Amino acid sequence: MDALSAALVKFPVFLLLTFRIGGILFVSPVFGSRYLPAQMKAGFSLLLAMILLPLVPAPDLSADVTLYGWAAEALKELAVGLILGYVANLVLVAVQLAGELLDIEVGFAIVNIVDPHTGQSAPLISNYQQLLAMLVFLLTNSHHYFLAALARSFEIVPVGGAIFATELNTAVVNLFAGLFVTAVKLAVPVLAALFLTNVALGVMAKAVPQMNLFSVGLPLKLAVGLAALAAGMPLFINLVAKFFGEMLADLSSVMATMGPAVR
Numbered sequence: 001m002d003a004l005s006a007a008l009v010k011f012p013v014f015l016l017l018t019f020r021i022g023g024i025l026f027v028s029p030v031f032g033s034r035y036l037p038a039q040m041k042a043g044f045s046l047l048l049a050m051i052l053l054p055l056v057p058a059p060d061l062s063a064d065v066t067l068y069g070w071a072a073e074a075l076k077e078l079a080v081g082l083i084l085g086y087v088a089n090l091v092l093v094a095v096q097l098a099g100e101l102l103d104i105e106v107g108f109a110i111v112n113i114v115d116p117h118t119g120q121s122a123p124l125i126s127n128y129q130q131l132l133a134m135l136v137f138l139l140t141n142s143h144h145y146f147l148a149a150l151a152r153s154f155e156i157v158p159v160g161g162a163i164f165a166t167e168l169n170t171a172v173v174n175l176f177a178g179l180f181v182t183a184v185k186l187a188v189p190v191l192a193a194l195f196l197t198n199v200a201l202g203v204m205a206k207a208v209p210q211m212n213l214f215s216v217g218l219p220l221k222l223a224v225g226l227a228a229l230a231a232g233m234p235l236f237i238n239l240v241a242k243f244f245g246e247m248l249a250d251l252s253s254v255m256a257t258m259g260p261a262v263r
Contacts, residue, residue, distance in 0.1 A: 010053060012070055016159050017049040017056060019074045023081020024150055028088045029137050031146075048150070056154045073160050080162045080258060084153060087175060087254050088146060091243045094179050095133040098186035099126025105194045106225035107218055125229065129186075133240045142244040149251045156255040167257040175250055186239055193228035197221055 022045040025031040031041065102108075103123035137143060201217045 013056070013159060014049055014053055015070075016073055016077045017052060017154070018045055020077040020081040020153070020159075021045045021048050021052075021150065023078045024085040024088070024153075025081075027082060027085035028146065029092050030134050030143060032085065032089065033134070048147075052151055052154065055151070057158060076162055077159065079164070080153070080157060083168075083172070083258075084150075084251060084254065087172070087250055088247055090175060090179050090250070091182070091240065091247050092130060092133055094182035094243070095129050095186060095240065096126050097179070097183035099123065099129040101183065101187045102126075102190050102225065102229070105191060105221070107222055129236070132237070136237055136240045137244055140241045140244060142241075142247070145248050146251075149248055153251075153255050156252070157258045158260070161260050162258045163260065165257060168254065171254050171257050175254070182243055186236060189232040189235060190225055190228040193224055194221060197224045 022042065025041050025045055025048075031044070100123055102125045106125065108124045197220060201220070204211060204216075
């Protein structure tokens with residue numbers, strides 16, 4: 001039996017797989033980007049569901065499940081996908097937050113452009129760092145590991161067997177709290193250079209009161225910020241690659257809280 005025939009025979013299960021995969025892909029790094037049209041995301045979700053259908057264990061559901069019961073199961077699978085996609089996307093959110101912190105300090109906060117990943121306006125450095133992080137995601141083959149984690153999610157959290165327990169809330173809240181720590185780690189080299197620049201400007205303002213601090217300080221902070229950003233780029237790339245590696249462990253920990261073992 002080929003993949004298409006299996007999909008027709010197990011059509012309800014195929015739909016459940018599609019809902020989870022679609023939920024993950026629509027909010028995940030790169031795959032959920034506005035660069036990709038919704039039709040391509042939907043088609044990719046259907047393709048992955050057809051590939052995984054013969055490999056996924058049949059759900060332990062009653063044979064007399066009503067249409068409303070299947071709809072509830074579909075919503076549950078969609079919620080599982082959105083949660084996992086949200087966890088995977090936290091690294092890019094941290095990169096965006098770090099970039100916004102730098103934009104405020106450098107002086108780019110007043111210049112907004114459209115972020116192609118979210119479709120919303122974002123300052124220059126934030127937008128630049130997000131694009132760079134997406135390239136790191138692809139160059140480190142994190143998208144391969146992410147798709148492998150997606151397939152593994154059906155082993156840890158069987159179709160129709162997801163449990164939204166207290167452990168899940170705790171895990172997501174802890175990851176969200178770690179988001180701010182990650183953002184500070186990414187921004188701290190440039191922030192440190194800008195802090196020293198502010199100290200130097202303060203000393204100059206005391207030593208030469210007649211100096212126009214605004215006209216001197218703004219271009220100086222801009223030059224120092226861009227120089228520090230360029231000098232710290234290798235460190236930024238290494239940190240982002242490291243955080244993408246940790247993202248896979250975070251996905252496994254969150255999936256473990258939704259599996260049958262938490263009963």
